[in-house]
Amino acid sequence: MLIMAPAKTALLRATLLTVALSLPALPAAAGPLSIFKRDGGEQQTTIQLAQASDPRVAQLEEQVRRLNGTVEDLNFQILQLQEQIRKQLEDMQFRLDQMEGNAPGQGEGQSGSLPSEEPERAEAEPTTLTPAQEARAEMSEEVPMDAVEHSPYEEGAAPELGSPPRDLGNLTLDDLGNVSATENDLPATDETTVASLPPQPADPNAIYSEAYNRVLAGDYVGAESGFRQFSERYPEDPRAADAQFWLGESLRGQERYADAVEVFLDGTKTHAQSDKAPDMMLKLGVTLAAMGQKDVACETLKAIPDRYPDTTDAFRSRLHQEEAAASC
Structure with a gap:
């Protein structure tokens, strides 16, 4: 009995060793890699939740919406300005066409043919004049020389100051020197007569x-x-x-x-x-x-x-x- 006990113990050890060697090899990093991936996904989800709850993100989104609205308003204003410019150009073209079509047949200086040479014009003044x-x-x-205004009086001639003198009438005095009667040969004036200004x-x-x-x-x-x-x-x-x-x-x-x-x-x-x-x-x-x-x-x-x-x-x-x- 005492001899059989050690033999059984050795047999048991050999059996366990054989079973251990027959098992397939497991990757050593399988467990840790799986755990790392799972922990990384949870971390990313946590970051996204934190960003969603941050008020600054909401403010940025609101600013973006406002900027989009401003851009739309500016685009509308640009379209309006383009339409106004188009109408102004059409109106100007219409006026120019009228100027060409309604020009008089006998304009100033037009007598069958235009002059061969135009007199020089003084157009070189600066724009600020x-x-x-x-x-x-x-x-x-x-x-022109004949447009210069000269004095109506010739040299050495005296101007005529009004009409020639007329008889203003006679006065009759009494013994005391008072005026008793007048004789006026001036023409009577109508009450409706208005003094006229000298003609231009x-x-x-x-x-x-x-x-x-x-x-x-x-x-x-x-x-x-x-x-x-x-x-x-x-x-x-x-x-x-x-x-x-x-x-x-x-x-x-x-x-x-x-x-x-x-x-x-x-x-x-x-x-x-x-x-x-x-x-x-x-x-x-x-x-x-x-x-x-x-x-x-x-x-x-x-x-x-x-x-x-x-x-x-x-x-x-x-x-x-x-x-x-x-x-x-």
């Missing part, structure tokens, strides 16, 4: 010269009155286009831009063949720019070279200056 300064710069070419000068040279001198002096109100009177009385005068131009400049000097636009626009149609037509169209664009009508002003200025291709280099240089000033 006032109408009075422009008038001074163009004085030598705008005012009928000489077109005097009217034009007076109005032009008022432009030089900066009296744009007086210049407007004079040039308007000249245009109404003498529409066939060779200086009618110049008077129309300076009438518009007088209104522009008073900052009455809407009235000036009408005058310049009418001048480009009424005096389409005049040498002043390009200047009036240029001033039309400048006045529109002063009114804030930038798009229409630029379209007007850009149409000048096609409408008047024979302008001088000085005029074209001035046109480029006005386009730059209007940011065309």
Whole structure:
């Protein structure tokens, strides 16, 4: 019995060793890797929940929504502006077409054929000149020699101060020296008779010269009155286009831009063949720019070279200056 016990113990050990060797090998890192992956997923879920509950995330989302709404409003405003610009361009094109179609058949200076040479115009003034300064710069070419206003009295002649003296009547005195009777041969005046003002000068040279001198002096109100009177009385005068131009400049000097636009626009149609037509169209664009009508002003200025291709280099240089000033 004592000998069998150790033998059984050795047999049991050998059996256990054989069973252990017969078992398949298990990966050592299987357990820890599985645990790591599970712990990582839980950690990611925890981070997402924390972000969702953070008020700053909600604020950022609200800001994004507001920005999206602002972008939509801006897009709508851009569409509106584009529509307004399109309408203005169509209106300007319509006006230009009317100017071409309604031009008079016998414009100023048009007698079957255009003159072969145009007189040089002084268009090289800087864009900052006032109408009075422009008038001074163009004085030598705008005012003819016979338009200078001279004194109505010849040298050495005395002016006639009223009518010849008349008999004012007789006075009859009594013994005390008092007036007893009067004899007045003056004609009786009707109560309805109103003293009339002296008539305005009928000489077109005097009217034009007076109005032009008022432009030089900066009296744009007086210049407007004079040039308007000249245009109404003498529409066939060779200086009618110049008077129309300076009438518009007088209104522009008073900052009455809407009235000036009408005058310049009418001048480009009424005096389409005049040498002043390009200047009036240029001033039309400048006045529109002063009114804030930038798009229409630029379209007007850009149409000048096609409408008047024979302008001088000085005029074209001035046109480029006005386009730059209007940011065309």
